[in-house]
Amino acid sequence: MKRFFFVFVYILIFFRLSGQEVKDTLIVGYAAAPPFIIENEELLEGINIWLWKRVAEDLELPYKIEQMSFADMLEALKAGEIDVSINPLTITSDRIKELGFTRSFFASHSTVAVAEKSSFQKIKQFLGAIFQMNFLRGFLLLFIILLFFGFLTWLFERRHNPDDFRPGQKGIWDGLWWSVVTLTTVGYGDKAPKTRWGKVAALGLMLSGLLFVSGLTASIASSLTVNQLTENVESFDEFKERPVGTVRSSSSYDFLRVHFFKDINQYNSVIPGLQDLKNQEIEAFIYDEPILKYRIRKDSTLSELQLLPIKFDVQFYAFGIKKDSLELQRRISQRILEIIETTEWEVVLAEYGLTEI
Structure with a gap:
């Protein structure tokens, strides 16, 4: 027992x-x-x-x-x-x-990964900035100004200066040629007004054309600068209206949601998100800086991606x-x-x- x-x-x-x-x-x-x-x-x-x-x-x-x-x-x-x-x-x-x-x-902190733009994309962006509708309207208005003062000068000069401003349609072309050469300050000297009113018309072209061209040049430069700043963003706020990605249920997702990001794509891990970024399915991938840095450095297929010098959301x-x-x-x-x-x-x-x- x-x-x-x-x-x-x-x-x-x-x-x-x-x-x-x-x-x-x-x-x-x-x-x-x-x-x-x-x-x-x-x-x-x-x-x-x-x-x-x-x-x-x-x-x-x-x-x-x-x-x-x-x-x-x-x-x-x-x-x-x-x-x-x-x-x-x-x-x-x-x-x-x-x-x-x-x-x-x-x-650590969060940061933003983006895809580097190819040379073709940069050229396309530059040409897109040049050939916007507002710029085309500006160039059309400039052409009208040149044609107006060229025609006006031809009217004053055609009888007293027929060698430089020929009669008929050829003379209108002479006036346009002279106005373009004058406004661009090329100054070939092959044509010049000799009458009093022709010189007044030339003075009007130089003053009005100078002011208009200065404004047009400033507008183009401003647009190109804005596009450059858009490409080289200095704050995560630049991406609030763009499609971005992050890891599902991460603190980065909570941060983006609280800060009113409109188009957030969630991924189960970092790699699928970076692949979509590479394939331009999204415009940025936002996550922890050390993890993104390590992934991009170690994976040769992600060499086209880069981290922006943006740091936020200390963790x-x-x-x-x-x-x-x-x-x-x-x-x-x-x-x-x-x-x-x-x-x-x-x-x-x-x-x-x-x-x-």
Whole structure:
């Protein structure tokens, strides 16, 4: 009887310990986010992988890692289906209502990726600026001014200066030729008015033509400058009316939505969005600067893309923790703080080409 009792107690203890072990095994979710989480065939590497392994090893935390999409990972963490997300999650006021966060380990910002314009596109843009309807109207008005003063001068000169301003239709052409040469200050000297009223007409051409051409030139220069500024934008506000992309459920999407962007395309990851940007399906891709920078630098198919010198939406990265896991959150945060204060952490960041803001 005693033997049976001890066997029974042993079995209960065994199952209790086994159950405790399963319960204490953390479910850790991740989504690829180079250079923080890099999928290299069956291996995982990157800054966050290195940091999590150090933390888990130092705290003796057993864990099982699971790959998910970014949006699914966030939903699983909110629902308590996973214990930890080791992605570089941005700490936001909305997320902190549903998630716990560790101590921040990296600070960054958002930026804008665009496709470089080809030489043909730049020429097309330049010609488009020149041949707008307003410019064509201006050139037509300039031609009318030249024709008017050329005809007027011909009327005054045709009888007293027939060598320069011939009679008939040829004389009208002579007047037009003279007005163009005079207004453009070429000054061939082959034709010139000799009568008093011919010289008055010439004076009217020079004064009115000079004022008109100056205004037309300024208008063209202004339009070209505006187009150049549009191409080399200095603020993310330039894209509010244009189709842009970002990662689904990311803090960048929340930022764009709050700042009234009209046409936001969401992607499950960065690569599909950058491919659409390359194919001109969207005009800009807005996301975390270190991730975009790494992707474009490492992927030769994205060499046509570039990052604009625009920085906004400062972000603090941390691991996400299941809500109400306060002790786990405290322990991990304490160890992260100890690690990032070492020179080893600086070496890891430098290895992946990152520096904090």
